[in-house]
Amino acid sequence: MAFSYFETLLRLGDKNKPLQEEIRLRSLSGLLNEVGHQEFLYEDFADATFELLQSISAQIPMVDDGAALLAAFNDEHQSASIITYLKVCDPTPTSVLISRVSCALWNLGQLTEY
Numbered sequence: 001m002a003f004s005y006f007e008t009l010l011r012l013g014d015k016n017k018p019l020q021e022e023i024r025l026r027s028l029s030g031l032l033n034e035v036g037h038q039e040f041l042y043e044d045f046a047d048a049t050f051e052l053l054q055s056i057s058a059q060i061p062m063v064d065d066g067a068a069l070l071a072a073f074n075d076e077h078q079s080a081s082i083i084t085y086l087k088v089c090d091p092t093p094t095s096v097l098i099s100r101v102s103c104a105l106w107n108l109g110q111l112t113e114y
Contacts (some may be wrong), residue, residue, distance in 0.1 A: 042085060052069075
């Protein structure tokens with residue numbers, strides 16, 4: 001899924017789209033911190049993701065059929081970092097944590113008692 005996400009950004013041919021995605025992902029850091037993720041735990045993963053987004057933007061228009069993208073995902077450390085960051089940004093667990101915080105404000109007992 002992660003590779004397809006980046007490949008789609010590359011194939012769209014819009015130099016601005018990867019940069020827009022970088023801005024969108026960077027804006028999630030406040031939300032991630034709000035639900036209890038400490039920035040120092042995910043910042044290296046985020047950096048690898050942002051570097052790839054910037055690289056994709058620089059590669060448009062695509063002339064090498066995505067060779068740099070393929071190389072990034074063939075590098076075990078880089079691909080693991082990118083995939084980990086995208087998992088951290090997954091909205092489903094994050095929204096559940098936010099809901100738990102919101103619900104806890106109205107709950108007299110512990111939320112886990114339900």
